[in-house]
Amino acid sequence: MPPVKGVRMAAARAGVRYKDRTDLLLMTFEPGTTAAGVLTKSKCASAPVDWCREALPHGAARACIVNSGNANAFTGKAGKDAIDKVAAALQDKLSCQAHDLYMASTGVIGEPLPPAPILAQIDTIVAAQDADAWEAAAAAIMTTDTFPKGATRTAKIDDATVTINGIAKGSGMIAPDMATMLAFVATDASIPPDVLQTLLMMSVRDSFNAITVDGDTSTSDTVLMFATGRGEKHEAVRRAADPRLKDFREALDAVMLDLAHQIVRDGEGATKFVAITVKGAETAHAARRIAMSIANSPLVKTAIAGEDPNWGRIVMAVGKAGEAADRDRIAVRIAGYPVAKNGEVDPAYNEPVVARAMRRTEIEIEVDVGVGRARSTVWTCDLTHAYIDINADYRS
Amino acid sequence: MPPVKGVRMAAARAGVRYKDRTDLLLMTFEPGTTAAGVLTKSKCASAPVDWCREALPHGAARACIVNSGNANAFTGKAGKDAIDKVAAALQDKLSCQAHDLYMASTGVIGEPLPPAPILAQIDTIVAAQDADAWEAAAAAIMTTDTFPKGATRTAKIDDATVTINGIAKGSGMIAPDMATMLAFVATDASIPPDVLQTLLMMSVRDSFNAITVDGDTSTSDTVLMFATGRGEKHEAVRRAADPRLKDFREALDAVMLDLAHQIVRDGEGATKFVAITVKGAETAHAARRIAMSIANSPLVKTAIAGEDPNWGRIVMAVGKAGEAADRDRIAVRIAGYPVAKNGEVDPAYNEPVVARAMRRTEIEIEVDVGVGRARSTVWTCDLTHAYIDINADYRS
Numbered sequence: 001m002p003p004v005k006g007v008r009m010a011a012a013r014a015g016v017r018y019k020d021r022t023d024l025l026l027m028t029f030e031p032g033t034t035a036a037g038v039l040t041k042s043k044c045a046s047a048p049v050d051w052c053r054e055a056l057p058h059g060a061a062r063a064c065i066v067n068s069g070n071a072n073a074f075t076g077k078a079g080k081d082a083i084d085k086v087a088a089a090l091q092d093k094l095s096c097q098a099h100d101l102y103m104a105s106t107g108v109i110g111e112p113l114p115p116a117p118i119l120a121q122i123d124t125i126v127a128a129q130d131a132d133a134w135e136a137a138a139a140a141i142m143t144t145d146t147f148p149k150g151a152t153r154t155a156k157i158d159d160a161t162v163t164i165n166g167i168a169k170g171s172g173m174i175a176p177d178m179a180t181m182l183a184f185v186a187t188d189a190s191i192p193p194d195v196l197q198t199l200l201m202m203s204v205r206d207s208f209n210a211i212t213v214d215g216d217t218s219t220s221d222t223v224l225m226f227a228t229g230r231g232e233k234h235e236a237v238r239r240a241a242d243p244r245l246k247d248f249r250e251a252l253d254a255v256m257l258d259l260a261h262q263i264v265r266d267g268e269g270a271t272k273f274v275a276i277t278v279k280g281a282e283t284a285h286a287a288r289r290i291a292m293s294i295a296n297s298p299l300v301k302t303a304i305a306g307e308d309p310n311w312g313r314i315v316m317a318v319g320k321a322g323e324a325a326d327r328d329r330i331a332v333r334i335a336g337y338p339v340a341k342n343g344e345v346d347p348a349y350n351e352p353v354v355a356r357a358m359r360r361t362e363i364e365i366e367v368d369v370g371v372g373r374a375r376s377t378v379w380t381c382d383l384t385h386a387y388i389d390i391n392a393d394y395r396s
Numbered sequence: 397m398p399p400v401k402g403v404r405m406a407a408a409r410a411g412v413r414y415k416d417r418t419d420l421l422l423m424t425f426e427p428g429t430t431a432a433g434v435l436t437k438s439k440c441a442s443a444p445v446d447w448c449r450e451a452l453p454h455g456a457a458r459a460c461i462v463n464s465g466n467a468n469a470f471t472g473k474a475g476k477d478a479i480d481k482v483a484a485a486l487q488d489k490l491s492c493q494a495h496d497l498y499m500a501s502t503g504v505i506g507e508p509l510p511p512a513p514i515l516a517q518i519d520t521i522v523a524a525q526d527a528d529a530w531e532a533a534a535a536a537i538m539t540t541d542t543f544p545k546g547a548t549r550t551a552k553i554d555d556a557t558v559t560i561n562g563i564a565k566g567s568g569m570i571a572p573d574m575a576t577m578l579a580f581v582a583t584d585a586s587i588p589p590d591v592l593q594t595l596l597m598m599s600v601r602d603s604f605n606a607i608t609v610d611g612d613t614s615t616s617d618t619v620l621m622f623a624t625g626r627g628e629k630h631e632a633v634r635r636a637a638d639p640r641l642k643d644f645r646e647a648l649d650a651v652m653l654d655l656a657h658q659i660v661r662d663g664e665g666a667t668k669f670v671a672i673t674v675k676g677a678e679t680a681h682a683a684r685r686i687a688m689s690i691a692n693s694p695l696v697k698t699a700i701a702g703e704d705p706n707w708g709r710i711v712m713a714v715g716k717a718g719e720a721a722d723r724d725r726i727a728v729r730i731a732g733y734p735v736a737k738n739g740e741v742d743p744a745y746n747e748p749v750v751a752r753a754m755r756r757t758e759i760e761i762e763v764d765v766g767v768g769r770a771r772s773t774v775w776t777c778d779l780t781h782a783y784i785d786i787n788a789d790y791r792s
Contacts, residue, residue: 044715044723074711076724076740109708110741173695173712214694215611216709217716298610298694298779299569299787306788312505313612315470316569319440320613327440328472344472345506383694385784391695392702392780 001134005188006030006228010128011140014117017069022140025066026125033228035061036196040221046073048103055099059193062100072105072113073219082115138167151258155251160232162189168259172268174213183223188231198240207256210378213267215296269386279375280368286323287376293321301383307358329370397530401584402426402624406524407536410513413465418536421462422521429624431457432592436617442469444499451495455589458496468501468509469615478511534563547654551647556628558585564655568664570609579619584627594636603652609663611692665782675771676764682719683772689717697779703754725766
């Protein structure tokens with residue numbers, strides 16, 4: 001990944017929980033950097049999510065610190081105290097204000113986060129700031145992830161070429177609700193905070209909010225975006241709908257979707273990447289709900305793991321979603337092949353052919369629910385023995 | 397299980413899908429038997445569910461036929477035709493009307509149900525009707541169940557002693573929504589159909605509607621109840637709230653809860669029976685939603701399988717339920733031991749003791765969400781490798 005002008009970063013080994021790997025990331029931003037964020041809707045949000053919620057209205061950012069191994073969620077006053085200590089040390093070191101700082105933590109929930117190992121690394125990690133450390137940054141925020149996740153695009157705003165970089169982590173407890181696991185996106189474009197916030201929220205809807213691994217929504221879901229304004233100069237932009245941002249919006253959507261797909265591909269225990277499209281729904285919201293009902297069904301997900309084109313379970317999941325669907329007009333296609341239409345098996349259905357297609361690692365399921373014109377696509381993975389192994393291990 | 401006066405039954409081997417076992421049940425009722433039923437809310441309900449929905453308003457029953465191995469769901473016109481053929485044969489043989497017949501099917505979804513094997517058994521199964529065949533009846537309706545499920549109680553109405561028998565099947569695709577998998581309850585009490593319907597709906601709420609195995613709601617959920625009025629004579633009852641029905645209501649609730657618990661104990665792959673109580677919620681509905689969010693969380697269920705008192709995942713599931721909860725007042729008890737209070741680890745928490753308690757096969761989880769006085773209990777099981785084995789098998 002290329003550098004983004006105005007952004008530097010470094011990873012360090014604080015040893016909060018993991019040994020022999022980096023578990024701390026500090027990103028720093030040039031003065032004038034704007035910030036936007038989308039946070040979990042969980043009623044039990046983590047302490048760093050609370051912190052970000054207070055900082056975001058100020059719209060500015062000078063630094064973002066992230067630790068892996070401990071989510072600092074459900075940690076009560078001790079959790080808030082730990083954050084305040086880290087923030088005080090960073091404010092002092094970077095000569096900035098509290099609301100210029102962003103924080104995120106990921107890992108085990110319910111255990112106090114000890115601030116000491118993080119505080120001990122502040123001097124080192126500030127001194128090590130480097131523009132060319134995106135891969136190291138992505139690696140430092142991993143938990144059960146099996147590979148670091150990053151994406152990059154360039155876009156034109158007028159004649160200026162700007163860069164958008166993003167990193168993300170996430171593998172289990174993935175069912176984002178207006179937010180997702182940790183993702184950090186930075187651009188060197190110059191975007192006011194209100195515009196940046198709108199662009200980010202629009203982009204989250206069909207990327208991070210359209211994926212699920214296990215239907216479990218994290219306490220710590222956080223997507224933060226920073227715009228440094230230190231890239232090629234362009235005229236000021238004042239609203240998200242500005243046609244001059246078309247290329248930027250598309251590039252941002254591409255980065256976000258790329259990161260979201262990487263999270264699904266790295267879903268705990270996943271062997272298949274599954275795209276589920278529901279069409280013919282009454283509204284886009286209904287299409288999304290039906291698609292998520294299919295994507296979260298343990299019976300559909302185990303059938304996919306078993307490479308069984310079990311359309312009956314897909315129909316079951318349509319039925320339980322509670323949204324309008326015409327049972328007698330439902331059509332199902334798997335991997336592009338017709339499976340069912342008009343509420344029963346399609347005469348053209350060729351089970352050996354479809355079963356063979358399900359051996360692929362990427363599978364598309366398309367369901368027409370026969371009541372309207374709205375559609376939605378979500379992405380998920382299969383449910384395998386490895387998911388159980390990863391999560392039934394004592395305090396994984 | 398004792399006989400219920402006015403009810404006879406027999407099982408037969410139609411060989412619809414399973415060989416070397418019974419897969420067909422016919423129950424017959426004396427004239428004057430009343431009927432009540434609660435059916436799935438699935439938008440893709442099966443053909444027999446449609447049939448029952450039409451018959452129920454008549455409130456009378458002469459027979460109930462059930463097959464296992466094929467759910468006759470998502471089978472279009474062929475599914476309706478199969479039902480009509482079986483109904484015609486039964487009407488002819490039993491000299492009754494269409495709306496005196498009830499039907500249920502359970503098994504694979506999306507494959508046409510061939511009526512011929514069932515029609516071939518009608519003469520035999522009618523001739524074999526016997527008052528003392530409840531165990532055989534429970535066995536005939538099993539699919540992935542590992543044991544037949546039955547429950548019986550007696551109750552007093554005035555001085556009359558009446559009997560309530562129930563059988564059920566269900567092991568996977570269990571997340572009843574105002575109904576459940578198949579359950580059939582019969583009593584020799586004399587109860588008008590509207591009263592019977594009210595009693596049944598009240599009883600379903602905290603029994604079948606309070607269990608979940610995998611969060612997947614069936615296309616075929618059906619609870620039917622029949623009252624023959626052929627037991628000891630009692631004065632007529634005219635409303636469900638009649639204080640003379642107190643003992644009957646309690647006995648009915650006990651039968652229903654017993655059957656519902658048997659389904660959870662036989663949850664696909666289950667090794668633990670888990671009771672989850674949420675208290676301190678704003679409303680009973682909110683308490684139920686939070687409890688179900690915990691009960692359906694794959695991360696909570698795998699932690700229970702791993703015998704890990706991972707309260708962090710319980711709090712995650714509280715957070716994602718979307719109902720009011722005060723993160724900083726949440727308290728969690730596992731197997732009666734304090735784990736968390738006031739939004740953080742309880743100082744009294746003793747991990748080795750709680751981890752040892754989790755080795756039990758019956759585990760209670762109690763969560764106080766700290767915002768009100770409403771409570772709800774639901775029952776679920778753990779998520780194990782065996783669930784994957786059962787459901788990833790080709791067209792299990």
